Amino acid sequence: MHPAVASSLRTVAITLAALVLGALTPLGQGALPPELSSLANSASGWMIPTALLVWLLARGYLEAAIGGALGFIALTVGYTVASAWRGVDFDPLFWVIVGVVVGPFIGLAAHALHRSxxxxxxxxxxxxxxxxxxxxxxxxxxxxxxxxxxxxxxxxxxxxxxxxxxxxxxxxxxxxxxxxxxxxxxxxxxxxxxxxxxxxx
Known part of the structure; x- marks a missing residue:
């Protein structure tokens, strides 16, 4: 398989996995005990899955940066769609901006754990x-x-x-x-x- 195609497939995999995780998040929020409810309104709640997906799948720094941004955004989109389906209004703008600005750095940092x-x-x-x-x-x-x-x-x-x-x-x-x-x-x-x-x- 051509390297560019393989890279694109890995990036798509990161994005789709993040989309699914984001959609599952509002469904699981009601099951969280009160001690863990802060997960629903935390930066780490998005950072951890994004970093894990990039760490597992990305094979280069450019791929990691793109995957970090798309993963963060996909989590937000998935959460927004699932929330709307449940009749809950959620404005994704803030977290989308965070994904665009911060996501690449999270991806780069996660991939760096494999390197020197x-x-x-x-x-x-x-x-x-x-x-x-x-x-x-x-x-x-x-x-x-x-x-x-x-x-x-x-x-x-x-x-x-x-x-x-x-x-x-x-x-x-x-x-x-x-x-x-x-x-x-x-x-x-x-x-x-x-x-x-x-x-x-």
Whole structure:
């Protein structure tokens, strides 16, 4: 099979899988226990499946960037269509914009986990930073109105990714780099979320 065709098929697979996952999300929201209800209104709820799909299927950085954007957007579209089918109004504009702007970076970071130690450290810093940053936001800014359980899970995932990468690369300087980038990204994410206010549903 021609490489361009194979790349296109993988990108389509990422997009279709994300579309299905997005459509299933509103159907499963009612089944979530209160402790996990914050998943329905979190950036990590879209970032994690997008990163996983790209990590599993993408075979190059360009493919990963495109897949990250399309995956994020497809999750939003799937969610919007399923919500409309259930009679629930959902405005996808905010998350589509996020997908266009942030999706490629999520895709690049996820694919970087496969690559050189330096690339893995950088990719981990971005992904872990988002997870930890949102967890801090959830526990502090909206802690009075949401359960802490989901936010602690998100923080644990961010730390677990950082630890797993550290165990893989085993280079002190790169581990320090990944940790510093995680901390910096978490701080940037926290400030950005506070500037945006509450994330639209």
């Amino acid at each position: 130690p330096l690339s893995a450290a950088l990719g981990t810093g971005l992904l872990s930073g988002v997870l930890v940053g949102e967890a801090v936001y959830g526990l502090t800014v909206v802690g009075d109105t949401t359960s802490p359980v989901y936010w602690w899970i998100t923080a644990a995932l961010g730390v677990a990714l950082l630890v797993a990468t550290a165990a893989r690369i085993r280079r002190p300087r790169l581990i320090v780099l990944a940790t510093a980038l995680t901390t910096s990204m978490a701080a940037v994410f926290l400030v950005a979320y506070q500037l945006l206010g509450s994330v639209p549903r």
